[in-house]
Amino acid sequence: MTTLKIITASTRPGRVGPVVGTWIEQRARAHQGFATVELVDLAEVGLPFMNEPHHPSLGDYTHQHTRDWSARVSAADALVFVMPEYNNGYNAELKNAIDYLHHEWHYKPVGLVSYGGISGGTRAAQAVRQVVTTLRMVPVAEAVAIPFVHRFIDNAELHPNALMTGAADAMLTELARVADVLTGLRAARV
Numbered sequence: 001m002t003t004l005k006i007i008t009a010s011t012r013p014g015r016v017g018p019v020v021g022t023w024i025e026q027r028a029r030a031h032q033g034f035a036t037v038e039l040v041d042l043a044e045v046g047l048p049f050m051n052e053p054h055h056p057s058l059g060d061y062t063h064q065h066t067r068d069w070s071a072r073v074s075a076a077d078a079l080v081f082v083m084p085e086y087n088n089g090y091n092a093e094l095k096n097a098i099d100y101l102h103h104e105w106h107y108k109p110v111g112l113v114s115y116g117g118i119s120g121g122t123r124a125a126q127a128v129r130q131v132v133t134t135l136r137m138v139p140v141a142e143a144v145a146i147p148f149v150h151r152f153i154d155n156a157e158l159h160p161n162a163l164m165t166g167a168a169d170a171m172l173t174e175l176a177r178v179a180d181v182l183t184g185l186r187a188a189r190v
């Protein structure tokens, strides 16, 4: 049984990211494919812009915020990125949080939950795939894309349609399957 960490990427005041993140967290808990489910808010993590002097692959971290972030990501067997689309890409805080670490991401599956306007954040999701695969993460094919996300939010709650819930459950099922296999690969790593 695996530990799933759901990372809410947007950090700006008035963001909708935590609403989407809370919805995915609830579905992940109901899914029962994960022993532990944790919602991680990048606004609360509060990383400054990357300020480590050494390449992250060395793991030679000089700041406590990096060691804390490293410990949180290391404890994950699977991840979900809940990510907005900003200017046809994903938000800078997510890239910053990814860049801080290296081995901590290796051979971990990631599910992408994107949102935005008409594109449903799919351009942001596509952009992050080339970054996470460089870090040997495995993005699962099943993904959630929420177009016109504000139309699905009322009273600070997401009210998903059947397509969204179906996509979320399919993504979580695939994440759990791939996580099982990759756990062995991480253990075998020299």
Ligand SMILES: Cc1cc2nc3c(=O)[nH]c(=O)nc-3n(C[C@H](O)[C@H](O)[C@H](O)COP(=O)(O)O)c2cc1C
Residues within 6 Å of the ligand: 010, 011, 012, 014, 015, 016, 017, 018, 084, 085, 086, 087, 088, 089, 115, 116, 117, 118, 119, 120, 121, 149
């Ligand atoms: C700086 C900025 C750029 C944006 N660019 C896009 C975009 O390229 N495509 C899109 O669909 N929505 C875009 N939007 C709309 C966002 O998807 C929408 O505001 C969403 O709520 C942002 O997520 P957040 O509230 O969690 O920050 C942009 C919003 C901001 C603040």
